[in-house]
């Protein structure tokens with residue numbers, strides 16, 4: 001099976017880090033294709049960037065659907081464009097935020113999330129409520145590191161994340177940690193060993209969940225909210241994002 005992993009921002013080094021994390025957990029026989037849109041924000045930090053990234057995400061989903069991929073992963077912790085992508089796609093679509101929350105709730109009674117900047121917290125809290133998992137999350141914390149600082153090797157970002165992990169264990173009674181950014185995907189294993197608790201990376205969690213859905217022969221329901229888009233002619237030059245006209 002081929003799984004398309006879409007990094008909604010346009011930073012190629014982050015897409016490569018995501019591809020490596022996804023490939024590391026993919027089963028034999030699963031081919032990971034990691035892409036990012038050609039146009040859009042280089043990093044997604046808050047509602048505005050998130051909204052601007054959606055057309056590019058839908059274009060990549062449409063391309064994947066047209067070549068018959070088995071499933072899709074949205075590799076931004078805000079689950080950028082998740083509902084629109086599920087509307088467009090027949091194959092299952094899993095966001096790394098939703099995947100990480102579900103996996104964390106399978107291994108711990110209570111988890112905390114550690115994301116990048118404070119401005120990212122409200123969207124994550126909103127998703128936890130929408131997914132019905134807010135009561136399992138002690139707190140969404142920010143390490144106050146910009147997304148692209150995670151691309152630097154200086155380790156300062158990692159130090160700030162580690163301080164938040166210890167604070168979460170002490171103050172939130174966290175029994176597991178969810179890493180709140182795809183750019184942290186390469187840190188999960190080492191942090192889990194070092195801090196002696198499950199540390200969940202959403203990229204890995206989402207890939208294994210898509211594989212499970214495909215193996216269960218489950219695809220996105222086309223009844224109700226995720227029914228395929230209604231064909232309509234769009235106003236304006238570029239046509240509908242992810243639509244046949246574009």
Ligand code: 5HY
Nearest residue numbers: 043044076077116181182
């Ligand atoms: C992410 N931003 O996973 C989110 C994390 C965040 O560009 N990739 C991004 O800070 O919301």
